[in-house]
Amino acid sequence: MAKLTSSCVVGVQWGDEGKGKIVDILSQKADLVVRFQGGGNAGHTVVVNGEKHVLHLIPSGILHKSICVIANGVVVDLIQLLEEMEEIKRRGIKVDGRIFLSDRAHVVMPYHKFLDKHSEGASGTGKIGTTQRGIGPCYADKAARKGIRVADLYNEEFFKERVFAFTAEKNKILAALYGAEPLDAARIVDEYRGYAAKLKPFITDAVEMVNGAIDKGKKVLFEGAQGSLLDIDFGTYPFVTSSNSDACGISAGTGVPPKKIGKILGVAKAYCTRVGEGPFPTELNDALGEKLREIGGEYGATTGRPRRCGWFDGVTSRHAVQINGIEEVAITKLDVLSGLDEIKFGIAYQHNGTKTDRMPTDTKVLAQCRPVYKSFKGWKEDLSKVRRYEDLPKAAKIYLNFLEGYLKVKVTMISVGKDREKTILRR
Ligand code: IMP
Numbered sequence: 112m113a114k115l116t117s118s119c120v121v122g123v124q125w126g127d128e129g130k131g132k133i134v135d136i137l138s139q140k141a142d143l144v145v146r147f148q149g150g151g152n153a154g155h156t157v158v159v160n161g162e163k164h165v166l167h168l169i170p171s172g173i174l175h176k177s178i179c180v181i182a183n184g185v186v187v188d189l190i191q192l193l194e195e196m197e198e199i200k201r202r203g204i205k206v207d208g209r210i211f212l213s214d215r216a217h218v219v220m221p222y223h224k225f226l227d228k229h230s231e232g233a234s235g236t237g238k239i240g241t242t243q244r245g246i247g248p249c250y251a252d253k254a255a256r257k258g259i260r261v262a263d264l265y266n267e268e269f270f271k272e273r274v275f276a277f278t279a280e281k282n283k284i285l286a287a288l289y290g291a292e293p294l295d296a297a298r299i300v301d302e303y304r305g306y307a308a309k310l311k312p313f314i315t316d317a318v319e320m321v322n323g324a325i326d327k328g329k330k331v332l333f334e335g336a337q338g339s340l341l342d343i344d345f346g347t348y349p350f351v352t353s354s355n356s357d358a359c360g361i362s363a364g365t366g367v368p369p370k371k372i373g374k375i376l377g378v379a380k381a382y383c384t385r386v387g388e389g390p391f392p393t394e395l396n397d398a399l400g401e402k403l404r405e406i407g408g409e410y411g412a413t414t415g416r417p418r419r420c421g422w423f424d425g426v427t428s429r430h431a432v433q434i435n436g437i438e439e440v441a442i443t444k445l446d447v448l449s450g451l452d453e454i455k456f457g458i459a460y461q462h463n464g465t466k467t468d469r470m471p472t473d474t475k476v477l478a479q480c481r482p483v484y485k486s487f488k489g490w491k492e493d494l495s496k497v498r499r500y501e502d503l504p505k506a507a508k509i510y511l512n513f514l515e516g517y518l519k520v521k522v523t524m525i526s527v528g529k530d531r532e533k534t535i536l537r538r
Contacts, residue, residue, distance in 0.1 A: 115373030117331040120441075121357050122338025123379035123431040125347075127386065127411070127418060129443030129526055130378045131155025134171040134334045136524075136534060137376075142329035144172025144179050145321055146336065147364030148354035150186040150219060150249070152242040153336035154412025158529040164202070165412050168192050169210060170334050173199060177332070178208075182317045183215035184354065184364020186249040187261070188224075189306040212310060213317035214262040215366075218303075220274075221294055222281035223248040229289040239350055240387025242413050250353035252277070261314060264307035274300050318366035325371050333361050333372070339431035340385075347474055350389025358435040377437035377520065379428060381445040381510075384418040386411050390478035393457040394421040407447040422484065424457040425517045430470040432518050441524035442514070445507060446533075451489035454510055458517065459483040485513065494527040500537050 120137065122128040135157040138144045151167045157174055158164070168191060170179040181187060196206050223245030230248075231241055241247060252258040257277055263270050278296035285291035325331050337356035340346045344355060354360060358375045362368055382403055385391045394400065400420045403409065409418035431437070448454055459468045460480035471477045490504035497503055503511075503525075511522050525535040 115371065116328055117325050117333065117367070117372055118374040118376065119333035119335060119358050119361060119372060120376050120378060121335035121435055121437075123377040123428050123435075123437070123440065124338045124383050124424075125340045125385040125389075125391070126336075126338040126356075127154075127384055127409075128338060128378040128380050129441075130335065131157045131166065131171045132443065132526060132529070132531070132534075133376070133378050133441045133524060134332065135159075135174055136531060137332055138170075138172035138175045138177045140330055141172055141175075141177045141332040143321060143324050143331045144170040144177045145182050145317075145331060145333050145365060146170050146180070146185050147182045147333055148184040148356055148360040149336035149352060150246050151188045151191045151244045152246045152352060152413060155334075155336070156412045156529075157531075159531055161530070162202075167195060167413060169195050169199065172332065172334070173204060173206075173209060179210045180315075180317050180321060181210070181212045181216060182321065182365040183213040184360055185213075186217045186219050186246060186253070186354075187212065188219040188244065189303065189310065191244075193306060193309060207312065210313050211315040211317060211320060212261060212313050214260070214314050215317070216261050217249055217253045217258045218261060218264070219245040219249045220259060220277070221299055222278060222285070223252070225285060225291060225294070226281065229285065229291060232289075237349065238388055240389075240416075242411075244413070247353045264303060265311075265314075267304075270303075271300050274303070321365055321367055322371070325367065333358075333365070335360070339377075339435060340427055342434070345430070345434045347389050347477060350387065350474065357431070374439065375435050375437050376523075377432060377435060377440045378443060379423070379440055380443050381423065381448050382407075383421050383424050384409050386414070386416050386418050390474055390480075391419055391421060392426075392460060392477065392480045393424040393455075393482045394419050403447060407444055422455040422457055422482070423514065424482070425514075426457060426460055426468055427470050429468070429518055432520060438520055439523045440515075440518065440520045441526065442511065442522050443526040445511075445525050446494040446527040448489065448507075449494055450491060454487045454489050455484040456487065456510070456513065456517070457482040458485050487513070495533055497527055498535060500525070500535055503535070
């Protein structure tokens with residue numbers, strides 16, 4: 112079989128691992144960068160020459176020369192996409208012929224965003240803390256076969272029929288459950304026709320585009336959003352997002368068969384964070400957690416919410432390594448740990464007097480697990496100028512060596528600052 116030219120970047124934790132920066136570096140050599148799941152809930156921050164770019168829907172490859180594809184598995188808020196394209200153009204980056212949207216992707220409609228907001232507010236069964244971008248309701252409609260696909264926007268009658276039918280249904284739900292004002296279907300149709308016209312040159316059959324590129328030996332990079340622990344099947348359900356946010360999502364989200372997918376690179380922070388609700392066994396609810404938040408700038412790129420911070424959790428990370436088939440890992444924000452006397456790494460959990468190194472499926476059990484830590488000596492040196500692995504402080508190398516052994520992976524990239532160049536490439 113020919114050498115596989117495609118690869119993938121996925122988060123090992125609950126998102127915000129710094130995938131944007133890693134994808135940005137890898138996309139220097141990628142012909143195509145492809146988003147395969149999630150939507151505007153993602154917030155990929157990339158800093159180039161001191162300028163911060165936050166991308167939500169457009170793949171981070173846009174900052175290089177790569178062609179960027181938003182594939183069928185993504186749920187797309189057309190307003191957000193057009194705004195993001197304008198912002199990219201304003202920064203002098205060309206979008207024509209660089210960004211393509213799958214005609215099979217589902218559209219986030221106004222009622223999805225309303226439902227996301229209202230149902231989060233009303234839910235007594237457990238708030239998830241969503242980004243309120245309409246992601247869950249849009250994926251729910253996709254599965255219920257009540258979704259609107261990009262291709263439908265260009266079939267005038269069919270589009271109108273569906274918008275009228277679905278808006279009428281959603282209005283009843285919004286009024287009965289949340290006392291909300293009804294949405295105007297005719298206005299939605301008009302507005303969305305306008306967006307569709309603007310986006311027409313960017314729409315494509317992405318199945319053909321991405322498969323064709325791989326068949327021609329082009330380098331294709333799949334960019335995962337969120338993280339493996341937010342995956343709808345393998346994450347900390349129900350405190351997850353509504354897509355397969357790990358490598359398992361690539362085939363269904365692009366139409367590229369599994370046998371054409373090459374290396375999977377996992378990205379993990381040197382510690383751990385999470386936004387929104389849900390179990391987080393190694394969370395630090397103390398001054399140290401706050402210190403990590405301040406030094407690491409741990410505030411959501413999409414919602415600005417403060418992120419919960421804690422130690423690296425080996426147990427959940429090993430689960431992520433297993434479901435993705437990760438052999439190589441990029442560790443980000445190692446510099447944030449500088450100056451700590453002690454660094455801890457979660458190696459197991461204690462639950463009801465039993466020790467385990469497997470992540471329990473039952474979310475309530477996971478929430479009751481107490482972490483068992485291995486302790487490491489910290490280091491005082493500033494890492495931001497280190498560019499070679501050998502030049503890292505001995506204590507940092509001991510910590511990374513342990514992580515590699517525990518997860519049975521090779522750490523091939525280490526990020527020591529926000530900028531592109533503040534990165535150690537090990538091979
Ligand atoms: P949703 O994806 O907006 O439905 O949110 C579901 C959960 O996933 C919430 O806990 C969010 O905070 C979390 N989430 C969604 N997208 C991201 C992301 O890009 N980074 C980190 N957490 C995210």
